[in-house]
Amino acid sequence: MVVLKREDYISIEKNPNGVCTIWMDQKDEKINKIGPDLIGLFESVFEELNADDSIKAFVLSSKKKDFIAGADIDAFAKVEKPGDWKPIARKGHEILNQIEKSKKPIVAAIHGNALGAGLEIAMACHARVLSNDKSTKVALPEVKLGLLPGGGGTQRLPRLVGLQAALDMMLTGKNVFAYPALKMGLADKVVHVSALQKVAQKFALELVDNPIKRERNELDIKAGFPSIQKSLTNIVLEAPLVNKIVFDQAKKMVDKQAHGNYPAPYKIMECVEIGWNQGIEKGYEAEVDRFEELILSPVSRQLINIFFAMTDKKKNPYGEDKVKQVDRLGMIGAGFMGAGIAEVSMNDGMHVLLKDINQDMISSAYKTIYDGYNKRVSKKAMSKIELEEKMALLSGSLNYEDLDNQEIIIEAVFEDLKLKQAILKDVEANAKPNTIFATNTSALPIKHIAANAKHPELVIGMHYFSPVPKMPLLEIVKTDKTADWVIATCYDVGVRQGKTVIVVHDGPGFYTTRILAPLMNEAQLLLDEGGDIQQIDREMNLFGFPVGPITLADEVGIDVGAHIMSGELMQELLSTRPKFKVSKTLLEISKAGYKGRKNKKGFYKYDEKGKKVSGQVDADIYSFYGGNTRKKFDANDIHMRCAMAMVNEAALCLQENIIESPLDGDIGAVFGLGFPPFRGGPFRYIDSVGAQKVVDILNDLTARFGERFEPAQILLDYAKSGKKFSDK
Numbered sequence: 001m002v003v004l005k006r007e008d009y010i011s012i013e014k015n016p017n018g019v020c021t022i023w024m025d026q027k028d029e030k031i032n033k034i035g036p037d038l039i040g041l042f043e044s045v046f047e048e049l050n051a052d053d054s055i056k057a058f059v060l061s062s063k064k065k066d067f068i069a070g071a072d073i074d075a076f077a078k079v080e081k082p083g084d085w086k087p088i089a090r091k092g093h094e095i096l097n098q099i100e101k102s103k104k105p106i107v108a109a110i111h112g113n114a115l116g117a118g119l120e121i122a123m124a125c126h127a128r129v130l131s132n133d134k135s136t137k138v139a140l141p142e143v144k145l146g147l148l149p150g151g152g153g154t155q156r157l158p159r160l161v162g163l164q165a166a167l168d169m170m171l172t173g174k175n176v177f178a179y180p181a182l183k184m185g186l187a188d189k190v191v192h193v194s195a196l197q198k199v200a201q202k203f204a205l206e207l208v209d210n211p212i213k214r215e216r217n218e219l220d221i222k223a224g225f226p227s228i229q230k231s232l233t234n235i236v237l238e239a240p241l242v243n244k245i246v247f248d249q250a251k252k253m254v255d256k257q258a259h260g261n262y263p264a265p266y267k268i269m270e271c272v273e274i275g276w277n278q279g280i281e282k283g284y285e286a287e288v289d290r291f292e293e294l295i296l297s298p299v300s301r302q303l304i305n306i307f308f309a310m311t312d313k314k315k316n317p318y319g320e321d322k323v324k325q326v327d328r329l330g331m332i333g334a335g336f337m338g339a340g341i342a343e344v345s346m347n348d349g350m351h352v353l354l355k356d357i358n359q360d361m362i363s364s365a366y367k368t369i370y371d372g373y374n375k376r377v378s379k380k381a382m383s384k385i386e387l388e389e390k391m392a393l394l395s396g397s398l399n400y401e402d403l404d405n406q407e408i409i410i411e412a413v414f415e416d417l418k419l420k421q422a423i424l425k426d427v428e429a430n431a432k433p434n435t436i437f438a439t440n441t442s443a444l445p446i447k448h449i450a451a452n453a454k455h456p457e458l459v460i461g462m463h464y465f466s467p468v469p470k471m472p473l474l475e476i477v478k479t480d481k482t483a484d485w486v487i488a489t490c491y492d493v494g495v496r497q498g499k500t501v502i503v504v505h506d507g508p509g510f511y512t513t514r515i516l517a518p519l520m521n522e523a524q525l526l527l528d529e530g531g532d533i534q535q536i537d538r539e540m541n542l543f544g545f546p547v548g549p550i551t552l553a554d555e556v557g558i559d560v561g562a563h564i565m566s567g568e569l570m571q572e573l574l575s576t577r578p579k580f581k582v583s584k585t586l587l588e589i590s591k592a593g594y595k596g597r598k599n600k601k602g603f604y605k606y607d608e609k610g611k612k613v614s615g616q617v618d619a620d621i622y623s624f625y626g627g628n629t630r631k632k633f634d635a636n637d638i639h640m641r642c643a644m645a646m647v648n649e650a651a652l653c654l655q656e657n658i659i660e661s662p663l664d665g666d667i668g669a670v671f672g673l674g675f676p677p678f679r680g681g682p683f684r685y686i687d688s689v690g691a692q693k694v695v696d697i698l699n700d701l702t703a704r705f706g707e708r709f710e711p712a713q714i715l716l717d718y719a720k721s722g723k724k725f726s727d728k
Contacts, residue, residue, distance in 0.1 A: 006041055011063075012049070018056035019201040020049055025063040032064055034117040035072035036088040042121075043095045050104060057204035058102075060125060061109040061197065065135070068118025073145070073304060076295055085292040089150055093284050096124040096152050105207035109200035111193055114138045120151035123160060126207055128186065129200045130178040131193035134382055138181050141173035143264045145307055146300030146678065150291035154271035155283040160214070161185045163243060163276065167250045170268050179380035188212070247273055259542050261678050264294055298688065302680035305726075309667055313500050318488035326493055327351060330409035330431075332423055334358075334396070337412040337440060339365035340468025343372055344497040346393045354396045355403060362396035369394065372469065400430045408493060410462055412440040415563055420449045428454050436486050438462040442513045443569050446506045447479045457483040460490055463510060464499075465672050466556075473671035474499035479506045500671050502664040509569040511650075511659050512672040515682070517569055518645035518708070520561060523549035524583035526638065532630040533603050533617050539638040544676025549642060550603045551612075553586070554596035558603075562590035579707040585624050594621065640697055644709065646675070648698055650682035651712040654725075662725035683725035691718040 008028075013021040022045060026032045049055055062068065079085045099106060099121070108114075108122035111131040119138050122128050130136050140149045140157065148154060149170060158166035161184045169176065181187040191199045247269060254265040267290040275283020294300050316323065327350060331342045334356035342352045342365065356362050373390055376382035382390075403409055409431060411423050420439055427437055437459050439449050450459035461477025474494040478487050487503060494501040504511045523536055527550075537548025553561050564570075566587050573580050596602035597610055605616040622628045650665050659665045666681020679685040686694050694715060701709035718725070 006045065009038055009041055010045060012045075014052075014055065015201065017201060017205065018054065019059055019204050020052075020055045020057075021059045021061060021197070021201070022049075023061060023063050024068065030064070031066050031069040031113075032062055032118070033070060033072040034068055034121065035075045036092070038072070039092050039095055039117075039121075043098065046098060046102065050102065055104065056208050057104050057201075058106040059109050059197065059200045059204055060106060060121070061200070062111070064112070066112035066118075067108070067110045067114040068121060069113050070116035070118055070141070071150075073307065076147075076300075076304060079292070079295050082292065082296065085295055086288055089288040089291055092151050093288070096121065099124040100126075102126075105204050105211065107200045107204040107207070109196050110138070110187075111136055111196055116140060116142055116149070116153075117151050120149060120153045120156070123156040123186075124152065127188045127203060127212060128181075129189045129191060129196060129203060130181060130187045131196050132178050132190050132380075133193050134177070134386065136178045137175040138186060139173060139175045140170050141175075143171060143262075143268065144173045144303065146262065146264050146297060146303040147294050148264055148268045148271060148287065148291055150287060152284060152287070154268060154287050155275045155280050157186075158272055158276060159280075163246045163272070164250075167246070167269065167272065170272075171250065171254060171265050177379060177381045243273075243276060259544070261542075261544050261676065262299060263297060264300070267294055299678040302678055302684060302688075305680060305684065306666070306670060306677055309663055310500050310671075313502070313667065314495055316488055316491050316495070317503070318484055318491060320488075320492075322485040322488035323492040324407060324434075324436075324485060324489045326407040326489060326496075328353070328406045329493075330355060330403045330406035330427075332356070332403075332409065332411040332427070333413040333440075334361040334365040335412065336368075337464060337466060337468060339368045340466070341410055341412060341440065341464055341497075342394065343369045343469055344499075345493075346390050347498065348496040349393065350496075351393050352395070353402060353406060354394065355398070355400070356396070357398060359396075359398060362398075366391075366394065366396070400426045403427060403430050404432055406431065406435060408436040408438060408489070410438045410440055412464075415441060415444060415560070415567075417444055417448055420444065421452060424449060424453055424459065434458065436460065436489060438490060440464055443509045443564050443567060445508055445568070446477050447481075450479065450481070456481040458486055460486055461506070461510065462490055462494070463512065465512075471672070472498075472500050473512075473668065474501045475510060475512055475668060475672060476501060476503045477506055477510050478503060500667060502659070502668050504660075504664065504668070505658050507656075507658050508572040509564075511653050511665065512668050513564065514569060514653060514658070515646045515649040515669065516673050517564060517573075518649045519642050520549050520553065521565065521583055522642045522645045523553075524565075524586055525581065526633060526641065527625045528583050528585055529633075530626060530629070530631045531633055531638075533621075534615070535632055536638055536642075539635050540642055542635070543639045543643060544679060546674045554602035554604055554612075556596070557598055558586060558594045558596045559590045562587045577708065581706050581708055589621065589624050592624070640701060641705065644694070644698055644701060646673075647682045647685060647694065648709065648712055648715070651686070651715050654683075655712050655714040686715070686718075687724045687726050691715055691723070695719045 009026050011023045011025055024032045106125040108125040108128045110122060110128060112135050114122050119140055140153050142149050165184050178190045182190045189199060250269055258265055271283055271286045271290055274286040329345050329350045330353045331338050332355045334354050342354055345352050354362055354365055370391060373382060373387045377384055377387050409427050413419055424437055439461055441461060442463055446461045450456040453459050460482050463475040465471035465473055476490050491501050509517060526536055533550050537550045540548045570582055594601050597606055600606040600610055603621055605613040605618050607613055619628055653659050654665055662683035666683050669675035670677050670681050675681055695711045698709050698711040
């Protein structure tokens with residue numbers, strides 16, 4: 001048993017004014033994390049200090065860049081059976097209750113992140129002072145790990161900010177910045193970081209004689225559930241009825257988004273409702289029970305695995321010593337993708353030169369980026385000065401000659417091989433030596449783009465996903481000629497841009513587009529066979545994909561999908577698998593002028609602003625699929641045909657060394673394509689179902705629907721040996 005030393009985690013500073021500052025400073029760690037053992041240190045610290053008559057009040061703060069980054073998730077892996085966690089949870093509740101009931105005021109002085117258990121500790125304090133720095137954020141993100149706030153968060157947060165705001169925070173796991181936290185009642189004061197400690201101490205002393213009296217908001221009619229507000233035309237409604245409406249509306253939102261696949265949001269609502277209606281002690285006990293249920297669930301295990309994988313991917317596998325510093329980035333193509341890549345680069349302080357052949361496109365990109373930053377300003381997540389500083393990093397040009405001072409140049413133009421080759425030639429003629437040329441392509445082989453390059457070792461693929469500022473994945477594509485230092489540098493750029501990065505080998509469609517194409521093709525074949533657009537989308541939502549394949553075709557662009565489905569990727573599939581059945585209908589629709597949401601002509605109907613009209617399909621499009629008489633398919637057939645088309649292709653990519661590990665395959669599918677996170681990715685999904693069962697399903701699909709479902713040899717091998725991909 002490891003004995004924790006207080007000095008390795010906590011230091012005490014007794015100030016002459018009678019305020020004792022408890023500094024959290026976890027040795028040998030970049031951040032403060034709270035584990036089951038560590039929280040026990042607080043018990044002895046407060047017991048000792050409370051007995052000191054010279055101390056009038058406390059300030060709890062951190063010497064690191066963050067207050068507390070959250071719980072030590074490694075501790076969750078040690079929970080193996082019912083009863084393992086409950087004693088730990090109850091002890092944690094007991095200690096936080098002692099903090100809350102301390103006769104001497106305790107003020108949390110928060111700079112940087114206060115997440116999960118960190119925010120729960122802060123909420124147990126008598127007040128919270130936040131710095132106004134952009135790095136300061138508070139959140140209860142446990143739902144993203146398939147868990148619920150287990151340190152009293154489901155009980156204290158609603159009592160501080162009201163039901164609706166609390167449910168919104170916990171069900172989404174979203175970050176809340178300092179000023180919104182102040183407005184909602186989660187923070188008591190917001191000050192400049194330089195004044196944080198002084199203000200917190202002064203505030204703590206004020207609370208000695210004037211404690212804050214907080215009353216929970218019984219009638220929770222805050223903005224956020226418009227339907228509730230409209231129904232509350234007079235205040236004679238009973239509070240229990242109002243609360244029921246709030247919970248009912250929250251459940252409808254969760255049902256719509258989670259489709260029953262994620263238990264954590266429902267458990268969160270149960271804990272809040274029990275505590276709100278039956279009392280806080282009952283709420284605490286519900287939290288203990290349901291947290292342990294969730295921590296032992298397969299959904300949480302998969303989500304925690306993804307979290308660890310994402311964390312691991314922040315380390316550069318090609319070595320930090322090979323990274324070339326990138327301060328200036330050239331961006332060719334000022335369209336939607338180009339503007340997005342420019343914005344995420346500017347976020348990290350890179351100077352970006354935006355090159356296009358059209359000044360209007362450059363101006364439009366400027367406006368898109370400015371508007372994005374301005375939204376942050378409106379939320380007080382960024383100051384006006386910071387906005388201007390960011391925009392000062394951006395410049396535009398119509399000339400290749402101006403691309404002579406960049407360390408890396410990324411092009412994001414239309415998927416046309418000759419156009420990309422021509423751009424590469426112009427870049428090589430104007431860029432300084434050793435400038436990396438990265439192409440943002442979703443399907444064209446990098447070796448073909450680099451076929452005429454003077455320096456193919458400098459050419460690489462950087463496949464971003466749309467919309468770039470929101471999508472977390474970057475797929476780097478290397479050829480057999482790409483230099484290691486180029487890969488290492490691009491990996492570093494991706495991490496700086498806030499992306500989770502995978503490196504894959506070159507080939508048609510690389511990894512993500514290659515495994516997406518069979519799924520999209522299968523959805524088209526279902527329509528060819530008389531399927532219903534809405535049923536196919538709905539069933540794949542129920543399977544766990546956030547966007548159905550037909551909706552995705554509209555979002556990506558029917559013309560883009562048709563280009564991929566009729567291009568080199570499908571030709572490659574057909575050359576190696578001549579009996580692979582490909583739908584030609586998407587190409588016909590594209591030729592007829594259907595482009596999806598961008599021209600308001602797609603599978604679904606769109607209003608003048610390009611927003612999908614709920615529940616309305618463009619019935620005319622069925623004429624390409626045999627007419628308006630449609631039939632319903634067995635739900636499991638839709639699930640398995642579409643999902644197994646992707647899973648089998650992922651296995652083939654590992655077999656052919658397109659991806660180097662099952663982990664890369666899972667990360668690419670989850671973060672790039674929305675493969676259901678609770679299933680862990682294609683390879684962890686295979687492991688959870690069993691390789692033999694997957695082979696049996698594929699053999700059944702082959703017998704009924706064709707040889708395109710023949711299982712990859714690697715699946716047959718794993719089924720025979722009983723191996724798991726998670727062991728690889």
